[in-house]
Amino acid sequence: MMRSLFLRCLRPLAAPVLAAVMAAAFVLAGLMAAAPAARADAAGDALALFASKSYDDIEKGIADLAASGHPQAIDILSALGDRRLHVAGDAIVFEDAAGTWHDALTGAALDGEPAGAKAVRANNRIRRAVDAALGQLTLMSADAGKRYDAALSVFKSRDQASLPLVRSALETEQDGKVKRALQQALAALTLYGDADETAKLEAIDVIADMGNQDALATLVGVPEPTPAMAEAISSAQDAIESSLAIWSGVQSVYYGISLGSVLLLAAIGLAITFGVMGVINMAHGEMVMIGAYTTFMVQEVIRNSAPFLFDYSLAIALPLAFLVAGAVGVAIERGIIRFLYGRPLETLLATFGLSLVLQQAVRTIFGPTNREVGNPSWMSGAFDLGGLTLTYNRMWIIVFAFVVLAILMVVLRRTAFGLQMRAVTQNRRMAGSMGIRTNWVDSLTFGLGSGVAGIAGVALSQIDNVSPNLGQGYIIDSFMVVVFGGVGNLWGTLVGALTLGITNKLLEPVAGAVLGKIIVLVALVLFIQRKPRGLFPQKGRAVER
């Protein structure tokens, strides 16, 4: 967490290469603190051996370097295997895969190829030594992540030569996750090696427990299975396939909830302006867009003057986006909408015109292309849950959508403003005669809806392109959600958004993304015709306004 925070802050300032080097230095510093200083000397001695003309010396150098714990030992050894390791005078240098030259001892980047660099000799014996050392280094690496990756690659390559290494790695492995991966790699090696039937049957069990696509591929390809093995494989295959089907269903539902939360965010402001006030704001999508551009602006300022704040950029953008979009909303209400109350169709047209103006204004100011809004570190990356890979940005957006919904519910139900708002929408004249300033409540309600759209824009900037057309993509969907859920009902909006999101994602694997969306739209149009007032309609005389 700390390290990547550091990286995040640097990223806007430095070229990626520089960042990588700094990261390496950082890692190095960390390791230096932990490891005895002697190690550095050991590495230096080992590297010196590479300048020798004798293959024996070089082979010893390989073993010593692997044992030295030099943080870039892997890079250096791979360079040796590919003849990218050079001797330049007294120094040992290497060219990394990207073509940058480094000093082997310190890892520091060099300005191009040093004069007189000569490749370190390598024959097949040396290459074997390099491979063995590399396998060992990775399986024995100090970094659990590297060990895990190495175990996975053994699992996939099923290279019998790694068998002893895997065995010895298993004996010392402490990390549970890596240990499991090693056991699985061992099982794969056993299955594809010449072990007896009992061992192979056990191996099948181990692999079957993995329950993923890789396990399936491994089991399917087992050479010359005995009848007992074939039976075990086929039942394992069935089990894996059904578990995969379940997980893919779960995954679709998760994606559906994720899409639903996006729809919810986009629609929730509309649920206030349209649902509570009955105002058709076709410029609602543009309020979302304004929120997204506010985020962009905040990040620009942070990048230029306070990069260490980058991880807080969204937290800073949220209130600003609310205020900016809310202020624009109040201005729209005061300038246009209040003259059109009771004329919904005219409101629709005027606000549509306004959406064109806002889009063009943003296009003129920020240009027509996408602007980059970065993900703070806590928004990037992914984690595994069962058979699912969940990205942090989607997960936080789901959480965020629900938080926004909850806050709005509290505002509407528990605050004086919410009470006044409901009073005005239910009986304007009565509310007015009780001393509520109805004009003021109208403006603020509209501002609230617009402000919520603005904070939706902050969230959507994390997963969508920030362009002048951002809002357009959401407007029809948002109206659909509100109308589907039932006007004037936040719960309806929630259920509507989730239903639409999940239905969409469940249809996608079957019908494809576009056709799935068309089906949902057509179904919605038909649904609205059957239940014109949505899932959770308001009933009674209040409806007949």
Place this chain on the structure above:
Amino acid sequence: MLIGDISPKPILYVDGVTVTFDGFRALNDLSLVIAPGEMRAIIGPNGAGKTTMMDVITGKTRPDVGTVAFNGDVDLTKMDEAAIAQLGIGRKFQKPTVFESHTVRDNLQLALAGLRKPFAVLFARETAKEKERIDELLVLTKLTEAVDRMAGDLSHGQKQWLEIGMLMAQEPALLLVDEPVAGMTDAETEETAELLVEINKTHSVVVVEHDMTFVKALGVKVTVLHEGSVLAEGPLDQVQANERVIEVYLGR
């Protein structure tokens, strides 16, 4: 037509009608019988279900359970507004609703009983008989002078009269009138009562009204609604003496 038909069948028969909105019972086991040629006044406090009752009779709202029958055996619960209107039930809204961007003549023309199907209407030409009937109605509603004016340009009172004229043009057997004297002066109220009594000579009428003086002026049987069902029924003085009615009206 049905008018003047001395039939033992009730013109309107409402039995056990319940309507709920979101769990709220707007009508609760409501029963009501109107005899042919009868005028009935319906009174009740706000929210007693008067408007919902009108909605159910005219097909705007479907009852959850219960029977609504017209002229003895015509089931109204299965019909839409248009069909019920064509059967001969006219409804006057509380707020006068006329077609503001049509002339007075066109308003009456459209209301005249007769063609209702789109194609027939597309090719319709005004017949001499229709013209005669419109002229009669113009006289009745004192709008002859205003015949070519836009209905939207009429005064409030003229709009009320025009709407009544339009209702008469439909030749309904049963007229439902919602709060006809709301916002009227005493003199206008009296005049309207007279008009309704006049209309009642040829039509059955159900009047929903708050105004007790007006109901008294009508001098007809009164039904008191409360919380969606009938609380009391009978002549006005008898109803007014009813203890439960007093309780509901005066509150507790």
Place this chain on the structure above:
Amino acid sequence: MITKRIFGNDRLTLWFLGILFGVLALVAVLNLATTPDSAFHVPTYAVALMGKYLCYAILALSIDLVWGYVGILSLGHGAFFALGGYAMGMYLMRQIGPRGVYGDPILPDFMVFLNWKELPWYWLGFDNFFFAMFMVALVPALLAFVFGYLAFRSRVTGVYLSIITQAMTYALLLAFFRNDMGFGGNNGLTDFKDLLGFNLQTDGMRVTLFVSSGILLAACYLLCRWITLSRFGKVLIAIRDAESRTRFMGYRVEGYKVAAFTLSGIMAGLAGALYVPQVGIINPGEFAPQNSIEAVVWVAVGGRGTLVGAAIGAIVVNLGKTLFTGWLPDLWLFALGGLFVFVTLLMPKGILGTVPQLLEMARNRRAQNAVAEKAPDAPPSADAPKGAGE
């Protein structure tokens, strides 16, 4: 009120049709009978452009019929326009025959490109002009009828209806973008060669299409005028102004709405069919919801509920668009957006509703002044314009 006043004197119809036919004749003559270097020559591209405006005017008329007279604000009329256009485009595609890039005598180029082996069933018959013209009317009519029947029967009204019409055209937009729909996907249908055997690129054909658009506009105008002045039209206006009153009077409102909506869809489809050969392409972009909303604004600008106004609005706004995008392309959306706001806020009756009103006010003031000079205490005119009647 305004509608009535305008139709009360039919000089407007005479003026409209007179100017329309005058322009048709003049443009035809100036294009065909003059040489390109003549000062009076109307270039062919201008003829095509004006033909396009006329098609838009028909679309505006179709929208006005349902919005201005029945109060149905459709934000999806572009769909009917585009469907008519696609039907015509399919005919034109099949007219290309073996002259396409791949030279397939039957399959259009894009199908060859997609490796299709035979024509999909719904393309059959489109090589016949009369069948194609029948489809130009039938396909939009069917969509309008089914959609209208479902929507109006379940009494979807007002903004709800507007939103689902928008969703309808949006769904069609997505659908026509798909290659496997068989309508050319993203690129749509284009590279047309000829119509009824005549080369589309000739001046004569261009003028013919332009004049046909004008004649269709006149025909649609007269049809709409006849309908709106009939008793049927009066019922439509009654529905617009007081729907439930109309119901309680015994009119089955759904039927009237579906009839008007279907007719309107057909008109939009015909407009699209004449549009496509004049612009030379039809692609899914025509289904974009924004196009439909823009068309609604033409009507609003010209004067909702006035047929001449709808046509004038379409022509004026599109002329403005052509000029504007030529001079200041970046400002066009500001201008268009501003127009939406301006018209709804300040000119709710549009050009044709506002101009006569202003004229009348001026006339009244002049009359008043004249009276005032004679008798200073004269009461103000009783004819002062009334509000929008909301």
